[in-house]
Amino acid sequence: MTRDRTLMAVAFAVTALGVSSVSLLAPVLPELADRYQVGVQQLAYFQMAVMLPGIVTGVLAARLARALGKRFALVACLAVFGAAGVSLVLVTSFPLAVALRLVQGVGGGGLVALSFLLAGSVAPERRVRAVGYNAAVVSITMVLAPLVGSTLGGYSSLAPFAWYGLALPAAVVVWRVLPGAAASATPEATPTASPASRRAPSAEVVGILAMTVALNVLVFGWFLLLTPLLLDANGVDLTWRGWALAVQSALATVATFATGRWRARERYAVLMTLGWGIGFVFVAGAGLAPGGLGIAALIGAGICYGILNPVLAARIAVVDRGHWFGWWQSCARTGQVLGPVVAGWLIVGLPISAVFVVGGTLSAVVAVVVAVRAVRR
Incomplete structure (x- = not known):
């Protein structure tokens, strides 16, 4: 039970981070357009850039988890997601900002896939419920992230980027709370x-x-x-x-x-x-x-x-x-x-x-x- 609770807690936190990559910044897009000196319509590329890599990185992250363990894959995705996201605080060039969003999307696409993989690794009798709750976290984040983004944006248009920095200490926590055995695939979760x-x-x-x-x-x-x-x-x-x-x-x-x-x-x-x-x-x-x-x-x-x-x-x-x-x-x-x-x-x-x-x-x-x-x- 303790192992399952740890897996579910990590899965929920990772899901909240991964899903926030788009909705968190939606309220401050006009201010970001001024910062990058582009039209608001061009911010569509800024938002799309963080989603595009997930088309392939979801599959790649799952394969990395099977090869090296879920803990290693999660820490790698959290580090990439957090480092690229928080680096946007220092950027004023729009092309560079889009490039960093692409890099952030590499980590973000893997985060959501791995969070559901974690939820699906709990004991069989709790698996469906855990996956359903993790899906609920997606909806909850879609409600809360714009409100968090608008609140942080009230201080500065750059403040929402600091949210992504939470992924870096989260990587350390994940490394500590998910030992290799727990992060690795269990007999129930390993395809045979x-x-x-x-x-x-x-x-x-x-x-x-x-x-x-x-x-x-x-x-x-x-x-x-x-x-x-x-x-x-x-x-x-x-x-x-x-x-x-x-x-x-x-x-x-x-x-x-x-x-x-x-x-x-x-x-x-x-x-x-x-x-x-x-x-x-x-x-x-x-x-x-x-x-x-x-x-x-x-x-x-x-x-x-x-x-x-x-x-x-x-x-x-x-x-x-x-x-x-x-x-x-x-x-x-x-x-x-x-x-x-x-x-x-x-x-x-x-x-x-x-x-x-x-x-x-x-x-x-x-x-x-x-x-x-x-x-x-």
């Missing part, structure tokens, strides 16, 4: 399949990874990019836009905890169908409902993420004994990068209401596919 089978994911694994990409496209494109645009189109000011996004993430957190018992009972197909179905109703409703009802629907869409993210993480934790965690995180990062691009491209040629209907249709299609597969089984 042959090398050939590990290179050939099952149909279920492919489905989970595909849904992970689709979910993050929806969240980072439709929720985080288009929500502020819809709110602005309805005359909602900056302060209330921030609170709307916070409530959206808070609802995701509530949904994660509320469905915990269903995950523990392995009702994965039911939860996936429910999550994607809710996504269809709320996202499409945001485009079709008038005024305030559309805004309420889009805020409520956070429930979709709160149901689906932990269930996908929990399922990948038990398929092939967690071997595909790194790929799962890389797929999440892929969706996070593609989401704003796809949503931005659609909004150029379509009314925003039609773009929300497209997003809702995506959810509906996935819900139908999951339901049909469940019935066939």
Whole structure:
């Protein structure tokens, strides 16, 4: 029990650090644009740079953990993430700042993958619950990080970068509290399949990874990019836009905890169908409902993420004994990068209401596919 509590505590802390790489700085982007003497729109490259490396580093970090132990992999990722992040305090050149964000993303992409790998290393009877709670930390961080960033930004636009410096003492703590035996893979967490089978994911694994990409496209494109645009189109000011996004993430957190018992009972197909179905109703409703009802629907869409993210993480934790965690995180990062691009491209040629209907249709299609597969089984 003590070992499991240590693993879970480290996993939660690492998740909070890794997820904060984007949302923490969102409130101070206008001030950073002034510091780097660029347009605010160019800060999109600054934010995207920290996510791009995670497309590959999730897989690489998981392989490093299997080869040298989770403790070594975690400490390496924390050191890279923290050193690159806190170094931004000294930088005034925009190209150099983007380069440092890329380096920070190398560590950050590995952190989230390794945190879920740690959560999946607890005793089998507590594994699904631990992974679900770790997914809840993602939603909680998405609520709190912008508030922390805006508070620190009130002192200085550079103050939020100091937050990333916490990763450096965290690396020391991780090295001390995770001995090699605990950080190494346990018999339950070590894949025993042959090398050939590990290179050939099952149909279920492919489905989970595909849904992970689709979910993050929806969240980072439709929720985080288009929500502020819809709110602005309805005359909602900056302060209330921030609170709307916070409530959206808070609802995701509530949904994660509320469905915990269903995950523990392995009702994965039911939860996936429910999550994607809710996504269809709320996202499409945001485009079709008038005024305030559309805004309420889009805020409520956070429930979709709160149901689906932990269930996908929990399922990948038990398929092939967690071997595909790194790929799962890389797929999440892929969706996070593609989401704003796809949503931005659609909004150029379509009314925003039609773009929300497209997003809702995506959810509906996935819900139908999951339901049909469940019935066939």
